[in-house]
Amino acid sequence: MKKSKDGKPTINDVARLSGVSKKTVSRVINRSPLLNDATREKVEAVIAELGYVPNPQARALALRRNFLIGLIHDNPNAQMVLGVQEGILSAIRDTEFALVVRPVNRRSPDMLDDVRAFLEQQRLFGVMLLPPISENDALAELCDELGVTYVRMGSVKLDEDEHMVASNDREAVSQAIDYLIRRGHRRIGFVAGPEGFRSAAERSLGYRDALEMAGIPLDDAIMAEGNYTFETGIAAGRKLLAATPRPGAIFASNDEMAAGVLHAARTLGLSVPEDLSIVGFDDTAIAAHIWPPLTTVRWPIQAMARAAALKLIDPAEARKQPSHFLSDLIERASVATC
Known part of the structure; x- marks a missing residue:
């Protein structure tokens, strides 16, 4: 097997042993929804056997974006933001994705300009929008304009399922x-x-x-x-x-x-x-x-955030997850019968 100069297996090795094109291997690596399960599993097995590790810098250059998931919020509830972060991190664990968090001021007249600059500078793979700014349609439209995949979280459905997770x-x-x-x-x-x-x-x-x-x-x-x-x-x-x-x-x-x-x-x-x-x-x-x-x-919140992150990084897996989540009452000791 011909390897790279540093002795590591290359994408060409994976493609040859899998009997597919480099483009197909790239689609598997990038978790494209355009592949059937059999092809995906075959290529993933070869990747595992070879111990092939994609070069993140090369991939970022090829895709013209980084492997960063952005979390944009203006929320005073620190526990809620922490729960969202934990949900995202559970989704991207054991992947090459990383999380970057950007607080904003929803009341600022410059908010959209600030978010535009952030998205253009970071070249994010995708972005998650927390309430209440997730309710701002202009922000979703900005993501569309810049070609940034986004998912909105909210207490009601605000968008198409591919862009939304909601609760009741x-x-x-x-x-x-x-x-x-x-x-x-x-x-x-x-x-x-x-x-x-x-x-x-x-x-x-x-x-x-x-x-x-x-x-x-x-x-x-x-x-x-x-x-x-x-x-x-x-x-x-x-x-x-x-x-x-x-x-x-x-x-x-x-x-x-x-x-x-x-x-x-x-x-x-x-x-x-x-x-x-x-x-x-x-x-x-x-x-x-x-x-x-x-x-x-x-x-x-963690399940919602995990599902939202999967919509960004793994659409095929995300389709197995709900877009609408139900809350339930947890009875403890702070209520007495009157």
């Missing part, structure tokens, strides 16, 4: 509020997420849906807005617990704010769940680590 936030929150109602709660406070987030709007709609179904009127005195942070959860909790009569249960639109509500209750001398039941959303690490452990809606 509205339905999931409605089910969580219904759970509180079935436990005997009628006066249920609500801490919304920040204005401009589609997830915040969907979760608010789920709260309203459940109350309407149960014939419970809305009460602005036990509704507050937060910013998906612990500190705003404390402030919202203080406001809601100052209402007369105070709520017997509070749903917070993410776990960070739910933890803040729990802190506010404790500073007022209230016991959870005896005096106040609390439910969060996300099922991040904080939910299981605080006391009492938090009943919360599990948002399958």
Whole structure:
């Protein structure tokens, strides 16, 4: 077998032993969806047998892009961003892909120009857009214009399946509020997420849906807005617990704010769940680590992020994954029967 000058097998060796063209080998390496499974498996077996390792610099030059997956976000919830990163990393593990993270300011008039410069400089293989900027159609159009493959994550479907992974936030929150109602709660406070987030709007709609179904009127005195942070959860909790009569249960639109509500209750001398039941959303690490452990809606963020990354790097495998993910309620110790 003829090898390169440094003794390593080459793409020509793989092509010859597989009985296919160099172009077909390249398609296997690049995970092209244009190949049948038999050809892909045959070439992959030869690659494994030879121990062939593609040259990433040469591939990048040939494709005129780097093997980088970009994660672009403007999200105050650090736990959510961390969960997304873990999902992406699980998808690209044992591949030559790497992750680059780019925070942006969605309120800046220069955001699109900043993202354009980033995409042009990095020559990304693909990019993942997190909410709320994933809801910006102009950003998706910019990716199309620059020929950058993109996937959007969101609480509702915003795009075609090849560009989208979504969850069922509205339905999931409605089910969580219904759970509180079935436990005997009628006066249920609500801490919304920040204005401009589609997830915040969907979760608010789920709260309203459940109350309407149960014939419970809305009460602005036990509704507050937060910013998906612990500190705003404390402030919202203080406001809601100052209402007369105070709520017997509070749903917070993410776990960070739910933890803040729990802190506010404790500073007022209230016991959870005896005096106040609390439910969060996300099922991040904080939910299981605080006391009492938090009943919360599990948002399958890592699974969603992994599926989104596969849409970028391995469309054939991605087609086996769902584009719509369901959240479910995780019952712990922060809710009591009223």
